[in-house]
Amino acid sequence: MARPPPDPQFILRGTGAAVHTLHFSCRGQELDVPTLFSGSENGLIHVWNLKTRRVDTALDGHGRKSVYCMETMGARDKLLSQGRDQRICLWDLAEGRTSVTDFVFTENVGFCRCSLLQVAQGRWLMAMASKALEEVQVLELPSKTSVCTLKPEVGAKLGMPMCLKLWQLSSDSQPLLLAGYEDGSVVLWNLSMGKALSRLGCHQEPVMSLDFDSEKARGISGSSEKVLSIWSLNEQQNLQVYKTHNLVNAGISDITIRPDRKILATAGWDHRIRIFGWKKLKPLAVLDYHTATVHCVSFSDHKSLSERLLAAGSKDHRISIWSIYTDT
Numbered sequence: 001m002a003r004p005p006p007d008p009q010f011i012l013r014g015t016g017a018a019v020h021t022l023h024f025s026c027r028g029q030e031l032d033v034p035t036l037f038s039g040s041e042n043g044l045i046h047v048w049n050l051k052t053r054r055v056d057t058a059l060d061g062h063g064r065k066s067v068y069c070m071e072t073m074g075a076r077d078k079l080l081s082q083g084r085d086q087r088i089c090l091w092d093l094a095e096g097r098t099s100v101t102d103f104v105f106t107e108n109v110g111f112c113r114c115s116l117l118q119v120a121q122g123r124w125l126m127a128m129a130s131k132a133l134e135e136v137q138v139l140e141l142p143s144k145t146s147v148c149t150l151k152p153e154v155g156a157k158l159g160m161p162m163c164l165k166l167w168q169l170s171s172d173s174q175p176l177l178l179a180g181y182e183d184g185s186v187v188l189w190n191l192s193m194g195k196a197l198s199r200l201g202c203h204q205e206p207v208m209s210l211d212f213d214s215e216k217a218r219g220i221s222g223s224s225e226k227v228l229s230i231w232s233l234n235e236q237q238n239l240q241v242y243k244t245h246n247l248v249n250a251g252i253s254d255i256t257i258r259p260d261r262k263i264l265a266t267a268g269w270d271h272r273i274r275i276f277g278w279k280k281l282k283p284l285a286v287l288d289y290h291t292a293t294v295h296c297v298s299f300s301d302h303k304s305l306s307e308r309l310l311a312a313g314s315k316d317h318r319i320s321i322w323s324i325y326t327d328t
Helices: none
Strands: 010-012 019-025 035-040 044-049 054-060 067-073 075-083 087-092 099-105 115-120 123-129 136-141 145-150 161-167 176-181 185-190 195-201 207-213 218-223 227-233 239-246 252-257 263-268 272-277 283-288 294-299 310-314 319-322
Touching: 019 310, 035 067, 035 075, 035 319, 044 067, 067 115, 115 161, 123 161, 136 161, 136 176, 161 207, 176 207, 185 207, 195 239, 207 252, 218 252, 263 310, 272 294, 272 310
Parallel strands: 019 067, 019 294, 252 294
Antiparallel strands: 010 319, 019 035, 035 044, 044 054, 067 075, 075 087, 087 099, 115 123, 123 136, 136 145, 161 176, 176 185, 185 195, 207 218, 218 227, 227 239, 252 263, 263 272, 263 294, 272 283, 294 310, 310 319
């Protein structure tokens, strides 16, 4: 007998707007409180204390324009956020500060989330959609030095980049970028050469979200269609379709593979969160709580497996927190 899907462990309310992005920071020092950052359509970032289940701080740095991407940079007090004001902000939250210390002006009108990769102590690469609609720009942070601009070949007609994922196999290997485009294709880019290594048509519609498992050399993408596309990368660095999975309802806003690579979660336009086993893409659960589109899903980074959580943010202004399969 399959066990019934669980109810949310708890619900966070009070964002006052649709929730577009979530990021956990639970791995800090012994005395640090597990934290969840949420970014909303009203431009606010809420810093949630997961012990009290209340907002500790609300950050306002995007001119009340929607916040749709957030990451911490090494420590929880170094936050990066991206908004529809065409700015990527760097925050210093140490000792109760709430200040934007630096920002990058993207000049991009889309809603492609930037991607971060730590390449050395205190050094990061950041990929972001560029002012020129089809291009991706890669910067080094915190210096903001340009690393490369990735331009499709003449006549490629990829359209706008929709989602990005920087990755590297090990700390001494070349960083690479996977980008999902408006035409439904996923492209693997070599940053040092500034050229595309492989391109794969995965979807008929724009790629809305993708994630990649560098250990298994396998990724997954979703679009507005009723299909998840799973693809692999061979040793010649060619992308190939591995398998597809048909969904009951169309539309995937976000996909994330849990850090232990056992399961993944999808955020659906049908208001539901779906959990799959990553090895064979076996459906494990449909989490049904929200009353509108689920925009984002995020797994927590608690040190202890038994404490790990899944958070989902929705157009219904709520964040659902789930404890799922702590024994898998």
